[in-house]
Amino acid sequence: MLESIFIIFMFQLIGEATQKYFALPVPGPVIGLVLMLVCLLLTRRTGVPLVADCRNRLVTTSQQLLGYLSLLFVPIGVGVIMHLQLLEAQLARIIGVIMIGTILTMVFTAFIFLKAGGGERDE
Amino acid sequence: MNEATKLYQVWVYLQAEPLFWLTLTIGAYLLANRLYQASGLFPLVNPVAVSILFVSACLMTFGVEYERYFEGAKFIHFLLGPTTVALAIPIYLNWAIILKTRRAILMSVSLGSLFAIGITFAMAHLLQLDPVTVKSLLPRNVTAPIAMGISEIIGGVPSLTAIITIVTGIVGAALGTFVLDLFKIRDMAARGFAFGLASHGIGTARAMSRDSQAGVFAAVAMGLSGIITAAIIPLAFIILRDFQGSAG
Numbered sequence: 001m002l003e004s005i006f007i008i009f010m011f012q013l014i015g016e017a018t019q020k021y022f023a024l025p026v027p028g029p030v031i032g033l034v035l036m037l038v039c040l041l042l043t044r045r046t047g048v049p050l051v052a053d054c055r056n057r058l059v060t061t062s063q064q065l066l067g068y069l070s071l072l073f074v075p076i077g078v079g080v081i082m083h084l085q086l087l088e089a090q091l092a093r094i095i096g097v098i099m100i101g102t103i104l105t106m107v108f109t110a111f112i113f114l115k116a117g118g119g120e121r122d123e
Numbered sequence: 124m125n126e127a128t129k130l131y132q133v134w135v136y137l138q139a140e141p142l143f144w145l146t147l148t149i150g151a152y153l154l155a156n157r158l159y160q161a162s163g164l165f166p167l168v169n170p171v172a173v174s175i176l177f178v179s180a181c182l183m184t185f186g187v188e189y190e191r192y193f194e195g196a197k198f199i200h201f202l203l204g205p206t207t208v209a210l211a212i213p214i215y216l217n218w219a220i221i222l223k224t225r226r227a228i229l230m231s232v233s234l235g236s237l238f239a240i241g242i243t244f245a246m247a248h249l250l251q252l253d254p255v256t257v258k259s260l261l262p263r264n265v266t267a268p269i270a271m272g273i274s275e276i277i278g279g280v281p282s283l284t285a286i287i288t289i290v291t292g293i294v295g296a297a298l299g300t301f302v303l304d305l306f307k308i309r310d311m312a313a314r315g316f317a318f319g320l321a322s323h324g325i326g327t328a329r330a331m332s333r334d335s336q337a338g339v340f341a342a343v344a345m346g347l348s349g350i351i352t353a354a355i356i357p358l359a360f361i362i363l364r365d366f367q368g369s370a371g
Binding site for chain 1: 148149151152170171172174175176178179182183189192193196197199200202203204205206207208209210211212213214215216218224226227228230231234235238239242243246247250252253256260263264266267268269272282283285286287289290291292293294295298299302303306308310312313314316317318320321322324325327328329331332344346349350353
């Protein structure tokens with residue numbers, strides 16, 4: 001567990017450092033995600049016991065973390081409720097844009113995905 | 124000293140402790156999750172929304188400021204970064220199937236992101252929202268840290284964008300199932316992809332709770348749309364500014 005936490009933190013740190021250094025508009029953790037994915041894909045055929053062991057631990061820990069993904073939005077969400085007055089007079093219209101925009105975006109995206117052949121995967 | 128005063132003193136001590144708010148947040152979430160399971164994963168009983176409402180109600184009842192609450196809740200908030208990095212794992216484990224559907228993924232992530240920005244812009248204009256609010260709304264479908272970064276670059280208000288982003292996530296997670304059922308979209312990958320693109324992490328969490336394949340495609344859509352949107356919106360603003368500059 002500690003090994004995999006260390007690896008994940010390392011990738012986030014490298015991501016944050018890269019973001020700061022190149023002043024990228026993409027957040028550090030997303031860069032960390034991409035870098036970790038690239039490393040995993042590059043080493044996927046390696047049979048070295050240490051690498052394989054780290055990979056297995058990483059899979060277990062990450063899946064445990066992702067199991068609690070929705071919990072992690074609660075602290076910012078509470079801030080949203082406590083600061084709702086920021087939206088003031090425009091609240092109803094903003095909610096309108098969000099509701100209709102989100103629904104239409106979902107339907108449009110799913111249709112394009114299927115039209116482009118995403119439904120034929122023969123697993 | 125009577126019982127009531129003693130109890131009051133214990134409360135004064137506890138509510139100043141980060142541990143109290145951390146425990147309350149975890150407890151509220153466990154409770155909300157029980158409710159969600161008991162409702163048969165009914166989307167309107169979204170565990171994020173229920174825990175947020177429960178914790179907010181507690182804070183308002185006892186007149187506790189958000190900053191004090193966040194002293195405890197920040198330990199949970201901190202995990203958002205590492206968990207974002209951990210999203211590499213489901214993508215890695217499903218790499219073969221992602222490669223197989225790369226055409227559909229690339230087309231729907233680019234067209235979907237453009238559509239999300241376009242529809243938001245059009246509707247915000249139609250409803251005559253002020254320009255700063257429009258800018259704060261534009262990146263609303265991508266994960267909060269990316270959206271706030273974009274908002275800052277184009278002259279929106281990042282904290283306003285954070286609020287809008289969270290509301291977008293909850294709306295997508297709560298309504299997505301009904302909407303996709305209504306349009307008879309049954310393919311799990313297409314459904315997950317729509318959740319991840321339109322309502323980022325909160326939508327992804329909802330997709331993951333229903334179906335592992337939907338969860339994977341949601342994670343892919345969320346990551347890619349975040350990167351693409353972070354490139355499109357600031358670029359569009361630079362081009363528009365140059366265009367207006369040369370016209371004027």
